[in-house]
Amino acid sequence: MQIEADTRSIPALPKHRGGAWRDVAGILLIAVAGAAGYFLFPDSLALLTRVTALAMLALSLDLVVGYCGVATLGQAALFGAGAYAAGIACVSGVTEPLSLLLIGAVAGAAAGLVMGGIMLRAHGLAQLVLSIAIVQLFHEAANKASSYTGGSDGLAGLTVGPLFGIFAFDLWGRTAYLLGVVILVAVFAALKFVVASPFGMMCRGIKEDPIRIRSMGAFVSPVLLKMFVISGAVAGTGGALAAISTQVVGLDSVSFELSANALVMLVLGGIGTLYGAIVGTIIFMAFEHVVSAINPFHWMTMVGALLIAVVIAAPRGLGGLVARLWTPSRHGERP
Amino acid sequence: MSDVFKVEALSKAFGGLTVSRNISLAMKAGARVALIGPNGAGKTTFVNLVIGQLRADTGRILIGEQDVTRLGVVPRVRQGLVRTFQVTRLFSDMTPEEHLILTVLQREGRASRILGGFRSDSTVTGEVEGLLAALGLLEVARRKVGEIAYGQQRLLEIAIALALKPKVLLLDEPAAGVPQSETPRIERALERLPPSLAVLMIEHDMDLVFRFAKHVVVLAAGEIIFEGLPSEVAANAKVREAYLGSYADARKHA
Numbered sequence: 072m073q074i075e076a077d078t079r080s081i082p083a084l085p086k087h088r089g090g091a092w093r094d095v096a097g098i099l100l101i102a103v104a105g106a107a108g109y110f111l112f113p114d115s116l117a118l119l120t121r122v123t124a125l126a127m128l129a130l131s132l133d134l135v136v137g138y139c140g141v142a143t144l145g146q147a148a149l150f151g152a153g154a155y156a157a158g159i160a161c162v163s164g165v166t167e168p169l170s171l172l173l174i175g176a177v178a179g180a181a182a183g184l185v186m187g188g189i190m191l192r193a194h195g196l197a198q199l200v201l202s203i204a205i206v207q208l209f210h211e212a213a214n215k216a217s218s219y220t221g222g223s224d225g226l227a228g229l230t231v232g233p234l235f236g237i238f239a240f241d242l243w244g245r246t247a248y249l250l251g252v253v254i255l256v257a258v259f260a261a262l263k264f265v266v267a268s269p270f271g272m273m274c275r276g277i278k279e280d281p282i283r284i285r286s287m288g289a290f291v292s293p294v295l296l297k298m299f300v301i302s303g304a305v306a307g308t309g310g311a312l313a314a315i316s317t318q319v320v321g322l323d324s325v326s327f328e329l330s331a332n333a334l335v336m337l338v339l340g341g342i343g344t345l346y347g348a349i350v351g352t353i354i355f356m357a358f359e360h361v362v363s364a365i366n367p368f369h370w371m372t373m374v375g376a377l378l379i380a381v382v383i384a385a386p387r388g389l390g391g392l393v394a395r396l397w398t399p400s401r402h403g404e405r406p
Numbered sequence: 407m408s409d410v411f412k413v414e415a416l417s418k419a420f421g422g423l424t425v426s427r428n429i430s431l432a433m434k435a436g437a438r439v440a441l442i443g444p445n446g447a448g449k450t451t452f453v454n455l456v457i458g459q460l461r462a463d464t465g466r467i468l469i470g471e472q473d474v475t476r477l478g479v480v481p482r483v484r485q486g487l488v489r490t491f492q493v494t495r496l497f498s499d500m501t502p503e504e505h506l507i508l509t510v511l512q513r514e515g516r517a518s519r520i521l522g523g524f525r526s527d528s529t530v531t532g533e534v535e536g537l538l539a540a541l542g543l544l545e546v547a548r549r550k551v552g553e554i555a556y557g558q559q560r561l562l563e564i565a566i567a568l569a570l571k572p573k574v575l576l577l578d579e580p581a582a583g584v585p586q587s588e589t590p591r592i593e594r595a596l597e598r599l600p601p602s603l604a605v606l607m608i609e610h611d612m613d614l615v616f617r618f619a620k621h622v623v624v625l626a627a628g629e630i631i632f633e634g635l636p637s638e639v640a641a642n643a644k645v646r647e648a649y650l651g652s653y654a655d656a657r658k659h660a
Binding site for chain 1: 457479480483484488489491495496497498499500504507508509511512513516517518519520521566570
């Protein structure tokens with residue numbers, strides 16, 4: 072079948088430009104910020120490493136919530152799967168850090184497959200409840216299987232070998248932090264690529280209108296399940312990084328609380344942009360660090376107040392606010 | 407020439423209420439059929455049965471030689487049965503160009519790939535430009551859909567349907583909600599639909615029906631009460647009574 076079009080009169084659309092350079096600039100900015108953290112806060116590298124690990128959790132959550140529109144309060148199940156897999160592998164004798172990260176990613180992806188396979192059978196509120204149930208089950212499983220996981224005492228005694236056989240994980244956490252920043256930047260760049268691909272566009276389409284996508288002849292669930300697997304790999308990498316850097320895996324890494332915190336980080340930073348996940352994690356962790364030092368009993372109250380302020384004043388998150396100020400409004404387009 | 411689309415004795419009841427009764431319809435390649443009927447005649451139910459949103463109680467639906475009665479929405483689209491929506495269903499943050507690229511890639515089974523960016527393939531972009539040009543959407547190709555006129559959104563609906571290279575196209579009120587000034591554009595687009603395509607249009611706008619259709623089917627209370635040429639439909643007593651008659655009465659009383 073041919074569309075009858077007068078080809079002579081078609082003014083060809085101009086080539087696309089600009090988009091890729093903005094992404095490169097953004098990625099460079101994250102790398103520079105990471106390096107700046109190394110020099111500005113040499114005494115807080117352990118905290119900053121945790122930021123990079125949790126940023127990956129928030130990124131993974133953004134893929135599912137922000138790009139697919141699937142609400143979940145159980146994302147820590149995937150983070151914890153990666154953390155425990157890396158921890159157990161390390162205790163069992165795999166000490167090469169990059170292998171441990173890979174093990175964490177694979178375990179996270181497998182957990183993502185399970186979680187997606189269950190969650191995608193429901194919609195809306197039922198889906199959200201399923202996500203909570205899954206993370207609680209993971210939590211209970213980690214608690215009960217104490218011979219492998221250490222139960223409520225946590226899995227301790229991880230001795231990670233030096234990176235590339237050269238850079239040992241030192242007491243100040245320099246190696247761990249730099250590894251975290253490099254992995255985070257690499258993951259971020261890869262995800263920018265994923266969300267800009269036809270697959271990423273398909274996910275955004277499903278988020279907005281699954282009926283439209285079906286009437287275009289595409290099944291919805293396999294696409295979402297694929298995103299769950301990718302999300303699991305990212306969260307699992309974050310979990311493994313947390314395990315490597317702290318050399319201990321606790322039950323809190325597979326908790327409902329961490330899942331909820333990740334969602335708070337994402338909302339603070341802005342949903343559906345990837346940048347928001349990182350911005351939100353930094354804000355949340357900085358807030359926790361500073362405010363809990365001032366008032367250890369009420370810092371969560373302050374986070375709650377901040378969250379309400381952000382949701383009302385900047386519904387697209389603080390990252391979205393920055394992007395709006397940064398991008399000059401062009402003629403004929405909304406900023 | 408064999409039928410590209412056939413509905414045989416389709417019936418559907420919700421509890422005791424029969425909403426489709428023994429509906430049969432056949433279309434050949436190039437057919438231009440309009441389905442009309444008063445409100446509550448069962449047009450929307452019929453559309454949902456045909457596309458696979460609802461399962462029929464009895465009867466068969468065939469696309470070409472293929473029996474699709476038991477298949478869902480997605481496989482039917484892949485068999486070549488494509489619909490447009492009565493109220494546009496588009497992605498407000500995406501541009502018309504992106505909609506069409508996604509649709510073409512989807513048709514080719516490449517839309518869920520991560521590798522191989524979607525703007526690099528020149529055959530895809532060429533086809534998309536052709537579609538945009540055919541429907542007069544080139545000027546707004548890079549605007550977000552939420553910002554373009556409703557008439558243009560309706561045209562994009564048609565463009566998306568065409569990008570799937572259907573054998574049978576189901577147009578669900580293509581001019582609904584479009585301001586009078588923009589209906590000629592829709593009409594022109596409909597005139598330029600590929601000649602080999604079988605088109606079934608559900609429409610309220612009688613002027614559009616009479617200009618577009620070569621064949622009119624009238625549905626009332628879930629049954630086909632008339633099938634024939636547009637020129638005969640107004641003269642049919644049953645149709646006058648069920649549908650056009652109400653207008654005549656209204657005019658008498660006015």
